[in-house]
Amino acid sequence: MKMKSFRKWAKRPALLIASALTAGLLAGCGANNDESGESSGSWADIEERGVLQVATSGTLFPASFHDDEEGLTGFEVELTREAADRLGLEVEFTEMGFDGMLTSINSGQVDLAVNDIDINEDREERFLFTEPYKFSYGAMIVRPDDYSGIETLEDLEGKKHGGAATTIYMQIAESYGAEGVTYENVTNDTYLRDIENGRLDVVMNDYYLQSLAIEALPEIDVIIHPDLFYHPNNQAMIMKEDNHELQERLNSVIQEMLEDGTVTTLSEQFFGGQDVSEEPDMEFEEPDVEYDDE
Known part of the structure; x- marks a missing residue:
């Protein structure tokens, strides 16, 4: 990769x-x-x-x-x-x-x-x-005991990934063989609880958004995968x-x-003291996928 x-x-x-x-x-x-x-x-x-x-x-x-x-x-x-x-x-x-x-x-x-x-x-x-x-990059929310069985992007095959049907993260997940579970415009606790209870295995999304969602909902037993970061991106x-x-x-x-x-x-103010306007100095795994933005 x-x-x-x-x-x-x-x-x-x-x-x-x-x-x-x-x-x-x-x-x-x-x-x-x-x-x-x-x-x-x-x-x-x-x-x-x-x-x-x-x-x-x-x-x-x-x-x-x-x-x-x-x-x-x-x-x-x-x-x-x-x-x-x-x-x-x-x-x-x-x-x-x-x-x-x-x-x-x-x-x-x-x-x-x-x-x-x-x-x-x-x-x-x-x-x-x-x-x-x-400026940000992709992360994964998973269960803490076994990282939902995911060690690499290839391990997404057969896993259940939650999100909207047209998001780029859904495209990445499905390109690696994950089963997409689509949601309407729901709040973060719905996703996190569905990972905890096994309805989902993973939600892939922006690192900062995911880290803050987990911090805001500490009662839900999920974590950000500590070893898989990918897909650098920027927003406007x-x-x-x-x-x-x-x-x-x-x-x-x-x-x-x-x-x-x-x-x-x-x-x-909104990202817990982090400055998202600065480009992070890191390397990332680049997903092998052609994006289709409807």
């Missing part, structure tokens, strides 16, 4: 634990084009309405989740709010599973999506991304392929936030 450094493979794909069916869609901007050829969600339209319409799941701790006191919050939720504020805009979030996000961008129902969404070659052919603000905001001015303006304020320490502060 090939081993690759993070920097060389930093633009490979990844996704999230929770994702699946659309929970609801904004009835806002339509998908009609104006005379300039831009969609009705172009920067001129956004600036005129004064509101940035954003899709997110609301179930993916700590990127996008609900707090009893704060309501919808999370690393990317607050990062988006700060970016919008610096652009003189308000934000309206619409919560949905990942499967609905890209469709909603293309239909003009939202301007962009934030939900630990990975930059990859297939998406870059069909959408625009901002510059990345989070994703938007319609013709919305170049929105991309440029967001890139400008994201760069400001990286330089003035705002992104680091938000990262440390």
